Amino acid sequence: MGGRFDITIVAENKELAEKxxxxxxxxxxxxxxxxxxWKSDSQISKVNQNAGIMPVKxxxxxxxxTxxxxxxxxxxxxxxxISFAAMDKIWKFDGSMTQMPSEESIKKSVSLVGFEHVILNQDSSTIFLKYKGMKIGFGALGEGYATDKCRQMMLAKGIKAGIVNASGDMSTWGKQPNGAKWLVAITNPINEEKxxxxIPIENEAIVTSGNYRKFVEFNGKRYSHIINPKTGYPATGLISVTxxxxxxxxxxxxSTSTMVLGKSAGIAFLEKYADYRFILITDKGEIIHSKVASMNKMKLPKRVNSF
Known part of the structure; x- marks a missing residue:
């Protein structure tokens, strides 16, 4: 899926774990x-190849x-x-960009993005993209989905504990061999050495989205690799969402949605999901977290040093 998977299994012996x-x-x-x-023969690729032509079962x-x-x-x-995959990749985060893209090119880059033009038919189990050139992709959900499915499979097989970590999309179950909960560290986005x-977790997932590794700067303003699919401009305001x-x-x-929505709208959005907790870090270094007991006990600082 274009990312690294790290797999941890707690089992009775090495052979069972490796199996x-x-x-x-x-x-x-x-x-x-x-x-x-990326695979031309996958079902999603076939949907994309038939955009504007016909529905694909x-x-x-x-x-x-979907x-x-x-x-x-x-x-x-x-x-x-979900249709962000059709976005033109005009922003480069490999050091090659020397100036801002033009407003015209940014507007054009999202011209084929529009989830409302993805047509589902439940009865026939088909997906149809209304316009030629449209694409859908699971870059923001696929790895998390895979870790969830693997956790379910391991539990069904009687494996009582483990972690499947897909480049930071992490599903955990059970406890460590010593009986303690799994401990997950969140990188300080201001200073990655800290x-x-x-966070102690058990039978939960944890995901962090951030802009502190892939970004460009123009006129003292930071533009991240997380792009607002409605505008074509990089998300601003938050540097990390867990x-x-x-x-x-x-x-x-x-987490991805909140990075785009920003602080105020993001908090209002996240608070609709009662089963989920969050930690936000703004571009000013302010730390905001869920108002639940388990988060309050963590003794998070109020801020980290700003850039």
Whole structure:
């Protein structure tokens, strides 16, 4: 899926652990072959190849994942948009950009983005993209979905504890061999050599979205790799969003959406999801977190040093 997966299994012996790790890898590959828009023969690639031409029948699993992504797109009024894959990649974060893109090129870059033009037919299990050149992709949900599925599979096999970590989209279950909860550290986005207080979790997912590694600066203003799919401009205001809750798929969708929505709208949005907790860090270094007991006990600082 274009990212690194780290798999931790707690088992009775090494052989059993390795066998189940192999099962997790196979499951990740299975999901990748269904939804990767980099693989030309995947179901999502076939949907994209037939944009503006005809609906494409997909398996129920892909249909339901697409349906949930559209529901999130609608809930965020397009701050999250499953059709972002059609966006022209005019922003470069490899050091090659020397000036801001023009307003015209930015506007053109999102001309084919619009989740409202993704048509689902539940009865026939088909997906149709209304206009030629449209694309859908699961860059913001696919890895989290895969970790959730692997956790479910391991629990069904009787593996009582472990972690599947997809480049920061992390699903956990059970406890460490010593009986303690898993401890997850959040990187200090101002100084990556330091961390914020660790978060103890059990049978939960945790995801962090941030702009502190991939960005460009023009005239003293930082532009991140997380792009607002409605405007074509990079998200501003927040540098890190961590979401903790039952599902890595949903947590990733919430964290990515919040980065685009910004501080005020993001908090209002996250507070609608009672099963999820959050930690936001603004570009001024302010730390804001959920008003729940488990978060209050963490003794998070009120801010980190600004850039």
């Amino acid at each position: 189940n790790i192999d099962s997790v890898v196979a499951e990740i590959s299975r999901i990748e072959n269904l939804i990767s828009d 997909v398996v129920k699993e892909v249909f339901e994942l 349906k949930r992504a559209l529901e999130l797109s609608n809930a965020t009024h397009g701050a999250f948009d 961390i914020l207080p660790t 979401v903790i809750g039952p599902s890595a798929e949903i947590a990733n969708g919430l």
